Amino acid sequence: MAEADPGVVDAIARVPEVTVADAAALDARLRTADTPFVVRGLVADWPLVRAGRRSAKDARDYVLRHHRDRPFTVAAGQPGSDGRLFYDDAMAMNFRTLTAKLPDIFAKIDAVEGTADALPIYLASIDLHEFFDGLHEANHVDLGDRTLIASIWMGTRTRIAAHNDVPHNLACVAVGRRRFTLFPREQFRNLYLGPVDNTPAGRAVSMVDFHAPDFAEYPRFREALDHAQVAELDAGDALYIPALWWHHVEGLAAFNVLVNYWWRDAPRWLGQPQDALNHAMLAIRDLPEDQKKYWRDLFDYYVFENDEAVVAHIPEQARSVLGPLNTESAGRIRAFLLRALSR
Incomplete structure (x- = not known):
């Protein structure tokens, strides 16, 4: 060798x-x-x-x-x-x-x-x-x-x-x-x-x-x-x-x-980032540029920045998956995704 x-x-x-x-x-x-x-x-x-x-x-x-x-x-x-x-x-x-x-x-x-x-x-x-x-x-x-x-x-x-x-x-x-x-x-x-x-x-x-x-x-x-x-x-x-x-x-x-x-340092119930990337390639990558810009901004808003402004106007008990994730709310997102992807 x-x-x-x-x-x-x-x-x-x-x-x-x-x-x-x-x-x-x-x-x-x-x-x-x-x-x-x-x-x-x-x-x-x-x-x-x-x-x-x-x-x-x-x-x-x-x-x-x-x-x-x-x-x-x-x-x-x-x-x-x-x-x-x-x-x-x-x-x-x-x-x-x-x-x-x-x-x-x-x-x-x-x-x-x-x-x-x-x-x-x-x-x-x-x-x-x-x-x-x-x-x-x-x-x-x-x-x-x-x-x-x-x-x-x-x-x-x-x-x-x-x-x-x-x-x-x-x-x-x-x-x-x-x-x-x-x-x-x-x-x-x-x-x-x-x-x-x-x-x-x-x-x-x-x-x-x-x-x-x-x-x-x-x-x-x-x-x-x-x-x-x-x-x-x-x-x-x-x-x-x-x-x-x-x-x-x-x-x-x-x-x-x-x-x-x-x-991993992250909780076991969190999803896999690679799955999100794969789905983004399927759903976003080939959109027109103006739409891709919108979704990039929305990802920043909800995922990468995710500051208090995202939820400040929503009553705390109604924030659901926009609040800090736990086993229950992560399960709701996973179930929602499974239903959406099976259509």
């Missing part, structure tokens, strides 16, 4: 590193951080990390001792793709999505490990609680009272295009090595995002090949790199990625395992 252009990587600022003494210190840091940070050795004492330090095969055997006998979803790439799970020339995916039992998937990884130009094999975002017994309990970070999604990511050398996620993310390298290249939220215009509906994994991704960026085709990517940060993590290290920060992810070893935790 080719490495990123050293000139490009060397010019990027490194993600700051911090030290945390215990779970309380980590919790405090996470509650106040609005930029990424690395914690070296945060999960160095995990049994999975210790197994991986012995060998990649020991790590796979350790995982297999905890897996449940059920189909796992796996992406199988193509030889010659440099590990990049992306689009092909026709904008279809350059990998197949299959289901198989975990011992069979690992047997395939056993067979290709150490071979030149082995096809990429990648298990992405596998729920730790649903697919394993005891793996989370033996290998986890104490993140207090947060409502978490805990996932494991396993595979060969791979490259995942820059994308972002709605939740906050604590990513812990358990086996192998990973490189993350991160960009602030507002850099999306300089990353040349691809389709929003035809995506490798549900989120729009950068069309730029980070190993060979074409600055003639993507000139604004130079501006993105001026704001980028890079982190290279060994087994045991962790990286905090704030909500909506863009990140390009590379598995650098022949076998890599990452455990991550997602959580």
